[in-house]
Amino acid sequence: MIITDTENTAAKVLTKELHCGNKSGRILEKGMKALFFLCACVSVAAVVVICVFMFAKGCPAIAKIGVKEFLLGSDWSPRNVPASYGIFPMIVGSLYCTAGAIIIGVPIGLMTAVFMAKFCPKKLFKWLMPPINLLAGIPSIVYGFFGMVVVVPLIRNVFGGTGNSVLTVSIILGIMILPTIVGMSVSALQAVPDSYYEGAVALGATHERAVATVVFPAAKSGILASVILAVGRAIGETMAVIMIAGNSPIIPESMLDGVRTLTGNIVIEMSYAEGLHYDALIGTGVVLFVFILLLNLCFNLITGRKDKG
Amino acid sequence: MTQPKLQVKNCDLFYGDFQALKNIDLEIQEKEITAFIGPSGCGKSTLLKSLNRMNDLVEGCKITGEFTLDGVNIYKDMEITELRKRVGMVFQKPNLFPMSIYDNIAYGPRTHGIKKKAELDEIVETTLKQACVWDETKDRLKKSALGMSGGQQQRICIARALAVKPEVLLMDEPTSALDPISTIKIEELASELKKNYTIVIVTHNMQQATRISDKTAFFLHGEIVEFDDTHTIFSNPKEHKTLEYITGRFG
Structure with a gap:
């Protein structure tokens, strides 16, 4: 019973904060929105960061080796001289x-x-x-x-x-x-x-x-x-x-x-x-x-x- | 009296423990429209579906009694594909396949072994004309059938059913999802088709039954309360329950 009561009170407080329209309630609401939005951004950000990392690191190397030599070259011997x-x-x-x-x-x-x-x-x-x-x-x-x-x-x-x-x-x-x-x-x-x-x-x-x-x-x-x-x-x-x-x-x-x-x-x-x-x-x-x-x-x-x- | 096209004798039908049809006896004459009316859940659609064995798809459905088409028992002495070729069906909601109008109509004939393009072209044109939807579709036969309006789709469904040259056409509330104008078109179509086909139609709309049908069966709680000429049922019913229903006192 005690737990339920506490829960009820908590729920009431939360409802009050969210719906009574006072200043702190609105700030909380905006804050929560921002938090949810941030969560949604995590995976998007991950994709973007991975993309940037891959292309920024990989593309110069490909350019240095030569696109044709890299993609169509059939000899992979990185330890040879010349490699x-x-x-x-x-x-x-x-x-x-x-x-x-x-x-x-x-x-x-x-x-x-x-x-x-x-x-x-x-x-x-x-x-x-x-x-x-x-x-x-x-x-x-x-x-x-x-x-x-x-x-x-x-x-x-x-x-x-x-x-x-x-x-x-x-x-x-x-x-x-x-x-x-x-x-x-x-x-x-x-x-x-x-x-x-x-x-x-x-x-x-x-x-x-x-x-x-x-x-x-x-x-x-x-x-x-x-x-x-x-x-x-x-x-x-x-x-x-x-x-x-x-x-x-x-x-x-x-x-x-x-x-x-x-x-x-x-x-x-x-x-x-x-x-x-x-x-x-x-x-x-x-x-x-x-x-x-x-x-x-x-x-x-x-x-x-x-x-x- | 001639042999009825379809005959049902002593039919009981159970869905699991629930008895949906009780001791049904019915004779459907050739080249007439027979309407099934009654409140929801009274078994009229169930009986309709038993006539081309669509109830076989329902799990736990048990049917007893004798169903005959031209005197042949459709549950014992006839291939189910043969039965469904001879007894076509139009559903409550238009259920065209997600393919072109042409392929929809040609589906049935192809199923029954017609491969020649000329022959299929011919069937597509005649059946669409029969279903009074040729003018709207002739320039877009190769386009998806799902782009047509609901009323047009339902008429194409009728054309699709006609394409296998059935003898009987079962219609399960074919106009309940349609607007009044499409409804009238379908009704006119049904009256026209009566010349060549035996039609059984389930309807919630009593005016519809009076407008198009020759015979009407009134269903209640899985039983046929009364079965007679449509005119008699609606002007001078013998059973009190029928009178109550057609005057709108329940249902």
Whole structure:
């Protein structure tokens, strides 16, 4: 009772201060508004600061090395004399691994989502969805371990080579992007009004046809958005990748060759790099950052279009 | 007497433990408009949906009794897709798909295997004309159907239902979301379509029932209280409850 009373009094005081319109109340109200606004600014400020830092640190280095030599040079040997800073192998490596992850993860993810949203019995849904969501919570280092201990030997035994390869990375990344694709696509599919589905079956369409030709297309912007987010996740993944990629800075010639990604390049060499080498690694980050910005732009265009339609 | 187009015998329908329809017997004649009237929750939409098995989508829905279309049991001896092709449906709210007008109309025919463009073009034009919405749509067939007004959308929905060449058209309060002018257009359309189709319409609007229907069934608490010629129901009902309802004393 005492606690309740105190609470009541506190609430009354607060209400009084906020609503009685006296001077101190108004100041408090303005102060609170400013506080909330400041909180809202934190993440925006973080983005701006990161942008400024990346470009301010990275761009001069890129300019010094030469944009063409940096982006398209295929020789990364920062310790040679003279040093060479070409990150083309890493750009290609990142694109290969991301493409591989898409090829493996997107079909599985989308089919899972369609099954979960439209074919799965309610009872089963309760059991199937939590593990899928749990995939998103597993730390990437654990994926790396799993890749190292299970997938790498498997690839080595089945296809030969070292096992540290584009294929291995693609498989692990494909698994890692599943929860993003499944979760968002299930929501998008469930958000499609039932009336569309009813309209289709009322015309004599089977359940399968109604889902494939009406419900799925109606959810396509949400589904596409999920794929783009997933791509962002795949291209930015670091820890799991370097454990299974082999990491030699050479353009891979086959699926079974080792690979180094942009993220891997930074994390592997950052600890001992100095001078231009150091700045070149930040330049690598800039390239990665530009990729992510482009993906975000796509994401915003797609989801923005959905809101308008 | 000829065989009724649709016949319902001894129908009981449960949603879980709730009995929504009690011992329904009904005969719907060919090329007539039959109206279902009654207060909300009386089971009229439920019965309508049973006629093309849309209630199958409702979880926990149990139906007993016999439903026949031209004497064939629609729950036992007919493919559900075949049934829904022959018994089309127009919903309360226009539910066009988020695609072009053309693709909306062509959806049904494509579902039933018509692929040739010329044939589809022909179907799209005739059905839109039948639904009296051709003039408004002919220049924008490739544009999204969702850009049309509510009344136009509902007429396009009717065209879409007609595109699979149904024999029966079920209409579930098709004008309740529309303005008076669109409502009149839909009513005129229904009267016109009667020449070729058997129509069953659920309506909250008793004037609508008197304006367009030949037969009227009055529903109350899941039962058909009275079923007769519309003229008889509204001028000289046999049941006291019907009289009370049509004179606006409840419902």
